[in-house]
Amino acid sequence: MLKIENLHVRVEDEEREILRGIDLEVGAGEVHAIMGPNGSGKSTLSYILAGRDGYEITDGSVTYNGEDLLDMEPDERAASGVFLAFQYPIEIPGVATMQFLKVALSSQRKARGEGELSTPDFMRLVRGKAEQLKVNQDMLKRPVNVGFSGGEKKRAEILQMAVLEPSLCVLDETDSGLDIDALRIVADGVNALRSPDRAMVVITHYQRLLEYIVPDHVHVLSRGRIVRSGGKELALELEKDGYAAYEEQAA
Amino acid sequence: MAIEKTTAETAYLEAFGAGRAGALAPHRRTAFERFAESGLPHRRLEDWKWTDLRRVLAKPYPPLVERPAPSAEVAGLVARSPFGEIARARLVFADGWYVEDASSMPVSSGVDVTAMTAVQGAAVEVSPREDDPLDQLNIAYASDGAVIRVQEGANTDIPIELIFVTTGAHEATHTLRNVIEVADGASATIIETHIGAEGACVANTVMEIRLGRDARLDRIKLQHDGPSTVHLSNLLVTLGEQAVLNDFTLTAGGEVTRNQGFITFAGEHARANVSGAYLLDGKQHADTRLVVDHAVPNCVSRELFKCVMDDEARGIFQGKVIVRQDAQKTDGKQSSHALLLTENAEFDAKPELEIYADDVVCGHGATSGELDENLVFYLRSRGIPEARAKAMLIAAFAAEAFDSIENEAIRNVFNALAHDWLDESTGHSAHGASE
Numbered sequence: 035m036l037k038i039e040n041l042h043v044r045v046e047d048e049e050r051e052i053l054r055g056i057d058l059e060v061g062a063g064e065v066h067a068i069m070g071p072n073g074s075g076k077s078t079l080s081y082i083l084a085g086r087d088g089y090e091i092t093d094g095s096v097t098y099n100g101e102d103l104l105d106m107e108p109d110e111r112a113a114s115g116v117f118l119a120f121q122y123p124i125e126i127p128g129v130a131t132m133q134f135l136k137v138a139l140s141s142q143r144k145a146r147g148e149g150e151l152s153t154p155d156f157m158r159l160v161r162g163k164a165e166q167l168k169v170n171q172d173m174l175k176r177p178v179n180v181g182f183s184g185g186e187k188k189r190a191e192i193l194q195m196a197v198l199e200p201s202l203c204v205l206d207e208t209d210s211g212l213d214i215d216a217l218r219i220v221a222d223g224v225n226a227l228r229s230p231d232r233a234m235v236v237i238t239h240y241q242r243l244l245e246y247i248v249p250d251h252v253h254v255l256s257r258g259r260i261v262r263s264g265g266k267e268l269a270l271e272l273e274k275d276g277y278a279a280y281e282e283q284a285a
Numbered sequence: 286m287a288i289e290k291t292t293a294e295t296a297y298l299e300a301f302g303a304g305r306a307g308a309l310a311p312h313r314r315t316a317f318e319r320f321a322e323s324g325l326p327h328r329r330l331e332d333w334k335w336t337d338l339r340r341v342l343a344k345p346y347p348p349l350v351e352r353p354a355p356s357a358e359v360a361g362l363v364a365r366s367p368f369g370e371i372a373r374a375r376l377v378f379a380d381g382w383y384v385e386d387a388s389s390m391p392v393s394s395g396v397d398v399t400a401m402t403a404v405q406g407a408a409v410e411v412s413p414r415e416d417d418p419l420d421q422l423n424i425a426y427a428s429d430g431a432v433i434r435v436q437e438g439a440n441t442d443i444p445i446e447l448i449f450v451t452t453g454a455h456e457a458t459h460t461l462r463n464v465i466e467v468a469d470g471a472s473a474t475i476i477e478t479h480i481g482a483e484g485a486c487v488a489n490t491v492m493e494i495r496l497g498r499d500a501r502l503d504r505i506k507l508q509h510d511g512p513s514t515v516h517l518s519n520l521l522v523t524l525g526e527q528a529v530l531n532d533f534t535l536t537a538g539g540e541v542t543r544n545q546g547f548i549t550f551a552g553e554h555a556r557a558n559v560s561g562a563y564l565l566d567g568k569q570h571a572d573t574r575l576v577v578d579h580a581v582p583n584c585v586s587r588e589l590f591k592c593v594m595d596d597e598a599r600g601i602f603q604g605k606v607i608v609r610q611d612a613q614k615t616d617g618k619q620s621s622h623a624l625l626l627t628e629n630a631e632f633d634a635k636p637e638l639e640i641y642a643d644d645v646v647c648g649h650g651a652t653s654g655e656l657d658e659n660l661v662f663y664l665r666s667r668g669i670p671e672a673r674a675k676a677m678l679i680a681a682f683a684a685e686a687f688d689s690i691e692n693e694a695i696r697n698v699f700n701a702l703a704h705d706w707l708d709e710s711t712g713h714s715a716h717g718a719s720e
Contacts, residue, residue: 084662084666085666086662086666087658087662107665107670107671108662108665108666109665109666109667109668109669109671109674111666112665112666112667113668117666118666120663120666123663124659124660124663126660126663126664126678126681127681127685128680128681128682128684128685129677129678134664134667137673137677138664138667138668138669139668141667141669141670141673142667142668177681194667198667198668
């Protein structure tokens with residue numbers, strides 16, 4: 035589903051490369067965890083997949099379902115099934131969460147040539163998903179993320195994912211700032227979305243999240259390169275030994 | 286040393302005698318003489334430094350001496366008001382004169398409505414502003430206006446709409462002075478709609494508003510004048526004890542707009558919420574000068590302006606809060622926020638606090654910036670195309686000012702107007718975040 039080859043990226047107007055030759059292949063139904071210390075390029079990788087401005091791709095390619103992902107606009111990527119759950123979900127004053135979800139879903143459906151969902155059907159869809167994620171009606175009426183607690187923001191993020199039903203979910207440090215109860219709710223929400231047709235890339239610093247969202251593959255990212263890949267047991271090893279050994283190796 | 290008169294000034298001076306509004310007769314000569322002395326305001330006056338009327342009025346716009354012939358255009362312009370379904374009573378003025386055929390008088394009891402031309406002598410109290418050339422021009426040349434009196438205890442929450450249309454057929458100054466009195470314990474909602482066709486003209490409109498004890502007025506103004514109109518307005522409000530003013534102005538039309546507001550607290554425990562929005566493009570210019578005078582203790586004032594400027598438009602907000610020595614426990618806040626959609630758009634803010642009392646809470650804030658690219662990206666990452674994402678964010682920015690409008694139907698009109706503005710073929714939302 036997703037194939038990253040020799041991806042080199044730097045921030046616009048800066049010399050230093052942040053990603054220095056990433057190779058990664060993610061198949062449908064798989065959950066891949068990308069672990070690494072701060073500054074290893076984890077968030078950059080997530081932004082590159084979502085299409086954020088401000089980066090320059092100096093080499094390599096990203097293919098998504100056979101198409102050149104890097105050639106697509108951010109909204110085109112979303113409509114074709116790419117979803118990024120932000121590490122720091124952004125507050126949007128003046129735009130109610132419900133309205134935001136409706137415009138997002140109808141924009142995506144329109145881009146895919148699907149019909150408009152009726153308002154009652156849409157309300158039912160959102161209410162059902164919101165209940166599972168313990169997102170209350172009041173939050174849906176409020177402007178997107180405005181005044182939400184850290185945990186509420188992450189739940190709202192996963193709610194968007196559940197409503198939009200993407201095929202490639204990229205979760206950027208979804209565990210940061212969550213207490214154990216909030217983490218469990220978020221992880222349950224993510225696990226409910228696991229399916230043979232859907233792939234997930236879970237980016238995290240700590241192993242803790244992976245106790246709840248158990249990955250099929252774990253990759254260690256250090257200084258812009260994947261320096262080791264393995265099964266879920268690799269996460270436990272990292273938890274015990276830390277990243278120090280890999281940083282030396284990548285340098 | 287006398288400054289040489291401009292052609293516009295000379296035209297005004299030669300037109301003395303054109304004023305018709307009866308109630309203004311006792312004040313007319315004094316106003317004229319003061320104007321003859323001061324001339325049009327210019328940039329060397331601190332309040333006028335961004336809007337030099339001597340330059341703006343580059344040619345003469347003499348007032349019409351006689352009522353213009355009925356224009357077939359009036360009905361079409363009136364029909365463009367978005368408040369047709371909301372207002373129960375409408376008073377239409379075209380090119381400065383009351384048009385009875387196009388108006389429908391209020392039926393509710395407790396409200397008296399008269400045309401200023403029908404009022405003689407001192408039957409209506411008029412308070413000229415002696416140091417204000419705009420006001421002098423208004424008094425000297427007002428041809429008509431509405432006099433609305435809401436009687437004690439009367440509650441007319443069905444909005445009354447005043448529609449001021451300019452047909453663009455006369456290169457002239459159309460001058461109206463309106464007086465609104467809301468007596469003790471009474472309340473009213475008044476919509477002021479300005480709609481204009483193409484064709485250069487000047488519109489000078491004054492609203493003199495007096496709110497009695499416990500009175501309440503919601504005043505909503507939509508300025509959708511024609512593209513070559515110079516829109517000049519004065520809002521003069523006096524609030525009695527425990528009175529409430531909710532005032533909102535959208536400036537979307539006109540070539541040059543100068544809105545002045547002078548809000549005076551005359552009784553304690555009163556509250557004034559004054560808010561506004563600009564939706565400007567092309568080379569439009571809008572300058573709001575607002576002075577809130579806390580002359581007595583225990584009053585609350587709130588000002589919020591949200592200004593969107595596209596192309597080479599220029600917005601200005603000059604807000605001043607005065608707290609007199611006796612006005613303890615004053616709570617006054619003002620803020621202005623600008624969203625610039627291009628590099629050539631401009632916003633100037635001049636917030637001023639003049640505080641002579643020591644036990645007060647006052648504050649001001651002004652911001653100016655572009656659309657936040659992080660917000661645009663967040664929306665796009667959810668599948669919302671760029672133009673739509675920007676339009677949503679711009680509308681949400683302006684909507685914060687609309688939120689002060691309590692009447693939901695009226696608030697919805699403004700939300701729809703903002704969306705229409707964003708959808709226009711010029712594509713305001715195609716601008717936005719820097720490329």
